Amino acid sequence: MVVTKEIRLNTQGHCDVQDITPQVADAIRGAGVSSGIVTVFTPSSTSGLTTIEYESGALADLERLLDEVVPPDRDYRHNLRWGDGNGHSHVRAALIGPSITIPFVDGRLTLGTWQQLIFLDFDNRSRSRRLVVQIIGE
Amino acid sequence: MVVTKEIRLNTQGHCDVQDITPQVADAIRGAGVSSGIVTVFTPSSTSGLTTIEYESGALADLERLLDEVVPPDRDYRHNLRWGDGNGHSHVRAALIGPSITIPFVDGRLTLGTWQQLIFLDFDNRSRSRRLVVQIIGE
Amino acid sequence: MVVTKEIRLNTQGHCDVQDITPQVADAIRGAGVSSGIVTVFTPSSTSGLTTIEYESGALADLERLLDEVVPPDRDYRHNLRWGDGNGHSHVRAALIGPSITIPFVDGRLTLGTWQQLIFLDFDNRSRSRRLVVQIIGE
Numbered sequence: 001m002v003v004t005k006e007i008r009l010n011t012q013g014h015c016d017v018q019d020i021t022p023q024v025a026d027a028i029r030g031a032g033v034s035s036g037i038v039t040v041f042t043p044s045s046t047s048g049l050t051t052i053e054y055e056s057g058a059l060a061d062l063e064r065l066l067d068e069v070v071p072p073d074r075d076y077r078h079n080l081r082w083g084d085g086n087g088h089s090h091v092r093a094a095l096i097g098p099s100i101t102i103p104f105v106d107g108r109l110t111l112g113t114w115q116q117l118i119f120l121d122f123d124n125r126s127r128s129r130r131l132v133v134q135i136i137g138e
Numbered sequence: 139m140v141v142t143k144e145i146r147l148n149t150q151g152h153c154d155v156q157d158i159t160p161q162v163a164d165a166i167r168g169a170g171v172s173s174g175i176v177t178v179f180t181p182s183s184t185s186g187l188t189t190i191e192y193e194s195g196a197l198a199d200l201e202r203l204l205d206e207v208v209p210p211d212r213d214y215r216h217n218l219r220w221g222d223g224n225g226h227s228h229v230r231a232a233l234i235g236p237s238i239t240i241p242f243v244d245g246r247l248t249l250g251t252w253q254q255l256i257f258l259d260f261d262n263r264s265r266s267r268r269l270v271v272q273i274i275g276e
Numbered sequence: 277m278v279v280t281k282e283i284r285l286n287t288q289g290h291c292d293v294q295d296i297t298p299q300v301a302d303a304i305r306g307a308g309v310s311s312g313i314v315t316v317f318t319p320s321s322t323s324g325l326t327t328i329e330y331e332s333g334a335l336a337d338l339e340r341l342l343d344e345v346v347p348p349d350r351d352y353r354h355n356l357r358w359g360d361g362n363g364h365s366h367v368r369a370a371l372i373g374p375s376i377t378i379p380f381v382d383g384r385l386t387l388g389t390w391q392q393l394i395f396l397d398f399d400n401r402s403r404s405r406r407l408v409v410q411i412i413g414e
Contacts, residue, residue, distance in 0.1 A: 050235055056215070068207070076337045077332070081332070093327075100237055103270045115181060134312070195355070196363065235373065240317055252320075
């Protein structure tokens with residue numbers, strides 16, 4: 001059984017990180033599927049998905065890592081070609097990845113107590129985003 | 139067809155890396171599913187999953203990368219807030235990711251000859267861990 | 277419904293990045309499955325999969341990041357043990373990950389307009405590669 005849903009978000013860009021756990025949990029509850037996996041996918045090359053303990057300290061620490069290894073304020077070949085200034089956003093997105101798959105059992109995500117599913121918008125401007133939520137199970 | 143299993147592990151923390159290929163292969167063999175995918179998921183925000191050639195050289199090289207880009211011995215905002223000293227563990231976990239999905243065919247994982255499925259415990263103490271193994275196929 | 281396909285590629289190694297979107301889209305079209313997920317997996321410990329805007333600038337920027345954090349020209353414990361000179365390839369592969377799962381709907385991948393599915397060969401020589409494409413849906 002396959003159920004396709006979507007999540008819509010407005011972000012500020014610039015490494016805006018949003019906790020999308022409630023929306024994904026809602027999608028599963030509404031799908032009529034008891035156990036299986038949910039794949040959340042961002043159809044974009046400047047954003048990504050992972051999990052983290054969603055508290056301001058850990059979020060700041062993750063952003064520092066990205067600022068250090070993929071800083072916004074240096075030359076990027078992408079920017080030289082296209083002039084849109086989001087070369088770092090593309091590299092970060094490729095590194096973190098556009099997709100995450102999480103099991104659910106008895107209609108509930110198997111996330112840990114201190115673990116949230118996050119969407120990271122690496123683009124250099126505010127964006128309206130649409131995520132694909134594909135639920136597969138029985 | 140969906141079959142849920144779990145794997146229990148005791149780790150030493152501090153980037154303890156364990157080869158969980160045998161346990162996942164066993165889970166598939168016991169599931170009565172011939173072909174499909176297995177998603178292994180850690181319900182934790184201080185550990186991760188990926189694959190590697192499981193030999194001490196490659197493991198040491200991966201740990202060096204993590205020590206360089208996410209060192210344990212610096213300030214973390216997470217630690218300032220919570221005092222538990224595992225800020226680096228959270229960042230590493232978000233970077234590596236909590237989930238991996240691998241196809242299996244005729245009851246066998248499609249891993250390469252020199253490729254093992256690994257669980258990485260980034261926490262700063264020994265832990266008892268439970269992984270979710272979700273098998274979907276026919 | 278589970279359909280297993282494969283993709284064969286010849287690469288130059290040395291961070292050769294190939295756009296495999298057309299091959300994966302073809303695999304889905306030929307599978308007779310309308311909606312579901314496709315998992316593409318590399319049975320190798322020296323290559324990886326992610327998405328990016330497939331243009332030479334973004335590809336060069338991603339390669340620069342990898343050259344900076346996992347440079348080829350330094351000592352690796354893997355190389356000291358095995359003498360094959362691809363220690364950096366193993367670390368990069370573990371970092372990027374061997375697997376990607378993407379939803380498809382009405383027979384079409386849900387990738388964004390400027391987003392392509394890429395295979396990255398990190399090995400230090402040309403390789404013939406075989407990828408597993410596992411399609412699950414209805």
